[in-house]
Amino acid sequence: MAITLDQTIEQRQRNWLSEVISGQTFWVLIAVVLACIFLSFATDSFATAKNLYNITRNVTFVAIIALGMTLVIITGGIDLSVGSVLCLCSMVLAITMNAGYSIEIGIAAAVGTALLVGAFNGVLIAYLDFPPFVVTLGMLSIARSLAMVASNNTVVFQFGPDHDKLLALGGGAWFFGIANPVLYMVVLALLTGFVLRWTRFGRYVFAIGGNEHAATLTGVPVRRIKVAVYMVSALSAGIAGIVQTGWLGAVTTNIGAGMELQVIAAAVIGGANLAGGVGTAFGALVGAALIEVIRNSLGLLGINAFWQGTFIGGAIVLAVLFDRIRNLRQSE
Amino acid sequence: MAITLDQTIEQRQRNWLSEVISGQTFWVLIAVVLACIFLSFATDSFATAKNLYNITRNVTFVAIIALGMTLVIITGGIDLSVGSVLCLCSMVLAITMNAGYSIEIGIAAAVGTALLVGAFNGVLIAYLDFPPFVVTLGMLSIARSLAMVASNNTVVFQFGPDHDKLLALGGGAWFFGIANPVLYMVVLALLTGFVLRWTRFGRYVFAIGGNEHAATLTGVPVRRIKVAVYMVSALSAGIAGIVQTGWLGAVTTNIGAGMELQVIAAAVIGGANLAGGVGTAFGALVGAALIEVIRNSLGLLGINAFWQGTFIGGAIVLAVLFDRIRNLRQSE
Amino acid sequence: AKKQLVIVVKGLDNPFFEAINQGCQKWNKENASAEYECFYTGPASTSDEAGEAQIVQDMLGKADTAAIAISPSNAKLIAQTLKTAKPSVPVMTLDADLAADDAALRKTYLGTDNYLMGARIGEYIKKAKPKGGTICTIEGNPGADNILRRAQGMRDTLSGKKGLAALKGEGGWTEVAGCPVFTNDDGAKGVQAMTDILAANPKLDAFGIMGGWPLFGAPQPYRDLFKPMADKIGKNEFVVGAADTIGDEVAIAKEGLVTALVGQRPFEMGYKAPSVMMDLIAGKPVEDPVFTGLDECTKDTVDTCIQK
Amino acid sequence: MTARSRGQLIDGSSRFCINERNCFSGRRSAERDRRRLAGDGMPAGSGEDGRLAAVLELTNISKHFGAIQAVNDVSFSLEAGQVVGLMGDNGAGKSTLVKMIAGNFRPSEGTMRLEGKEIVMHRPVEARQHGIEIVHQDLALCNNLTAAANVFLGRELRRGIGPLKVLDYKTMYRRAGEIFKELKSETRPRDLVKQMSGGQRQAVAIGRTMLSEAKIVLMDEPTAAISVRQVAEVLNLIRELRDRGIAVVLISHRMPDVFTVADRVIVMRRGRKVADKSIAASSPEEVTGLITGAIEQV
């Protein structure tokens, strides 16, 4: 008897492999891989070093923000302000450096701005119990408006003494010819994955998304964690903004416009659940990669401009279809 | 003993008044009224017949869609495609009438398109269990792209033989000088309110949002209701599109861009909860009214263009603050 | 309060309109004691057409408004708005005009001749490659009328025919598959799309960029893309004709990474508009249209091409 | 009226759909219930003659979730007018078994026969249409609705003529109040379920089964959270159901409940059926031994 109880307790319902295969992330990854294989055969220009360099670089901005967004989504929240925060942080960086300060000070100012915005969102959501949608929608307006005020709505394209450093930061390729932004993305993704899986903070993020009430009852510092999560989300937007500024070499007040939907889409396609409690760092990357591969393929395949939206939309839906069909099969 | 059991069973926890006061809608309504009073004193031009005519008319397009969106949100879903569906339906109407068909045929075509799009969204979401965010984001791309294909990306501003009828439909004021769209909005809001409160369909919508699993177990036709709800949402976008076309007198492939966030904001500010299970038709109107009053006031007060975003965002947050403070007080 | 000369632009999110604002503010500074002031406004986003119409209504309903200059993003919609509002103050258009049959609704048009602008870009391209070739047009927002007009101007010039929607060998020019590209006024997206098109069509001969976004919004990736081709551009083996002279664009021209720039003069528009409106209020005769000029820059003329 | 003809009433009620646009499946039961309320329902206790017919037969039913074998090769039959106690340790597979009968899961293997005909159910509502009612262990309540709304969920009462029918709030409140009174539960029909105590929630879930005339009622730990007084009422209710010729399955961990009301007891251990015998021939001690595994099988 004792032995069987022991056995039961040691039993695991699913092994590692079945765990992986049962996830949406896996199936979207398959979709991405299939798309890449198809494009390699259908076009001469897809599988070239240059194109791959471009694709991987383009994917980073959405992917970096999607990492932060994934945390927010896991807690059951949403952050619509990321596109505007990216714009505001880029602008703060640009203006600071344009005024003659060093790149370190510029980055510190941008990061500080991001954290401040995130803290504002987080405090309203966590302590005053505002709906995240309302707060971050408000911030979507506010942050972009502040970027306009700060820059007088002009294009900033001169970054003072450290101009070249900034451009190298975002546009260079210091490591085996991999674009710098890609390196940042990989490092941040590993960090996010580690935090989610191995730290208490990550555990609490999942707990809040699973059952916020239960988390409160068991002594999880729900409010502080929520504030932290929105700060991380804004920070990720700020980092993406800094890197993007270095890449673009100019900041206008409309960068990042409409990005929030793309970012959320990347996270959700990668398996995060807007109802909370589910999501992975890897999924965010896969989702972002899917969106970029679609975008890239439209140009390479020469799709008619009017039809492009249909292809993008269709592909987004199709990518998730894989996973759905598997699910449907299983539940039969 | 028997009497006391009877008494308990007859007891109601809260009466009608406390019910109303405890709702977010009520407090946002207060915010709207206060804003209107303030504007009447602060500017000469707010409380003029013409301005009020404009405001009430402007509010209708967002409000009508927010009615449909409220149903979707109550079931715990989201519909990001409404702006694009509005565009597609307007375009279908315009092209049909431009081709010489009567207004009836044009409207039938537009409504048919809306229902088709809604059914597509709904079937994927309800029967294939897609995340609503993904499906409707895909449709956001697809519908606008189809509008471009259909119109060849041109502006349509001639509506064939029934041109004037269409303009009168959307731009006229047949009833006591109230703009026609306002009448449609009121009728649709009453209808939605009635459906939610008094029909079994409405009851099921709430049940699905409260506990979808329980609804399935108790025999609520969850899937059919969900499909219906997304069809209603698309239909409301279609109706708004038809009315707006009559008002604008021209259709481009740009109209309705970015509208989805405004519409969702209206519903959420009016008290709908994105987690599902909560929402009212009246709330959707109040939320839409708040957004329009803010927008209108910025111009009247002569707020600097760059700061306008900050005011809009701030006001959105402030409106909900009323309700939050009350809640916080109460929980003390 | 002063009476206001209102300027309503398509959207605040565009540095182009900001130059109009600068002109407007300069006028205010120089006319601090005037009975009028210039007031600049518009919807947050250029794509918010209905929002612009609503702002126009708000402004027409305001007692302070003495005259209004509108940059319509949807010409028909603004025309309809004006028809129903029946404004009592003078109305003019700025930067973009109403359709020809609605011309009676406004007193005059002040701004660029967008068709001419596209035509000039076309001429530069044609001059560099008289025999024609393959081309890709980069456009902005699919609904933006001024951009569409520029594209038309360019196509007409290249083909020698009027009103073609796409070039299929007319005048020697062919538009490649996947073009035109709509970038929705997003610089990064513009450059990304150009990169893809170039990768898919290595033999492409020309880009016609109808709005300057890829150059001033993403100058660095633009440079990265065309630096390897600077030689070809110098020898007219590859041609890039682009609109606007905003931000870093002129510097890019100086580096020889673009064949020619054709720019508008938004500052002049914003600066002139209040005077024109005052003339309208005073009932003085005003020309229709009033065109502001174009600045045309090539590698050799960059130091002198911008009208100061 | 036999169990059979009652089944037909449920299955063959398409005539109620005439003149109606939305003929939702749940409506039929609501119709039936209205008729019952109006007094022309079937008389109670009419099932005596059907007492010994096998209403439901399960043959070699299994269910696994991934590597977990929740139910393993279980066969038994339910007879009209009989109360079967289903007992077993936590995780033994009791809930999984009744969920399969209620159309909530589909068996991985095995067949079910309802009144001799094999049935395959794809959705819970089909089970209801077959006359199978269940009180779920997790109660399946919508927290944002009132107690009355939860009781009538899926078979709302409506009034009005022709296609324009509105919810009949008044009757539903009244009827739900009556049901709670019958259960001696201090549950307010107009209150939201969200704010209710554990026992009040359970009363709501049990109330549902009292709306309709089922052939089979499955109760998954209906008495877990309710007080002494109501437990007696629920047991009474079960007896009443039995007397009307309905087959009842009662899952419970309370030995006294099962031994008070059941005619037969089935014991499960680790997904397998280890006993199936008449109450009279068993004893609490034996059943406890079977549950814990001290007795291997009988």
Add this chain to the structure above:
Amino acid sequence: MTARSRGQLIDGSSRFCINERNCFSGRRSAERDRRRLAGDGMPAGSGEDGRLAAVLELTNISKHFGAIQAVNDVSFSLEAGQVVGLMGDNGAGKSTLVKMIAGNFRPSEGTMRLEGKEIVMHRPVEARQHGIEIVHQDLALCNNLTAAANVFLGRELRRGIGPLKVLDYKTMYRRAGEIFKELKSETRPRDLVKQMSGGQRQAVAIGRTMLSEAKIVLMDEPTAAISVRQVAEVLNLIRELRDRGIAVVLISHRMPDVFTVADRVIVMRRGRKVADKSIAASSPEEVTGLITGAIEQV
């Protein structure tokens, strides 16, 4: 070690925060638990000397929700090493009462004294810091986490040096497995709680209280969904807690449970306390009468 000094161990553990960036409140308990696991915890049964001190005193506590008076003017005290059975009809206010003690609700009126000092709690975690543990009636589980993660929620075990600490999955799985074994519950620590049977879920919730040395343990119907075998284990657990000098409140609708394990019984009816007497001086019949109202008050 007295209850008092144990309390200080819980309250005064700020030294564990040195060298740490995130010093979350839950951490202290986790630390404590680690120490216990490591073998240097406090000896069991040490509370004998504190047996009769009033650990908690409630004076005229009331709570209303809108028009509903859930708890009405209740006073009583808990003594260390005593098990109090709290009984009452559904909706009598039992859960509301213990939720107030657990810092979940704040009383509308009245005061609470812990070891003589008045306490006002704003958040549940404060109650935990005061040494009050509760098993909630609704279990308070995160469905998306594993059983082990739920048991350790709020006081995760971690390993590593200095500020870089990672979750110690292995030890948590092992320790959770031990707890389930102690409860004789077939619950797999690595499985998601979402898919668990009712009794397995309950075992997870009870498991939480076994991690820490509390002064007071409140159990809101801990045996509702669990099988005969585990009920015995839970009752044993309660006895063991008592022997360690911990005050236990057991809410249950099962008369035998309360009469087996409790020293004292408190009966509530419609929010009021109607009896508070030693088990020896009462009887199941009397308590039943008090619950139903057949006996007004004693």
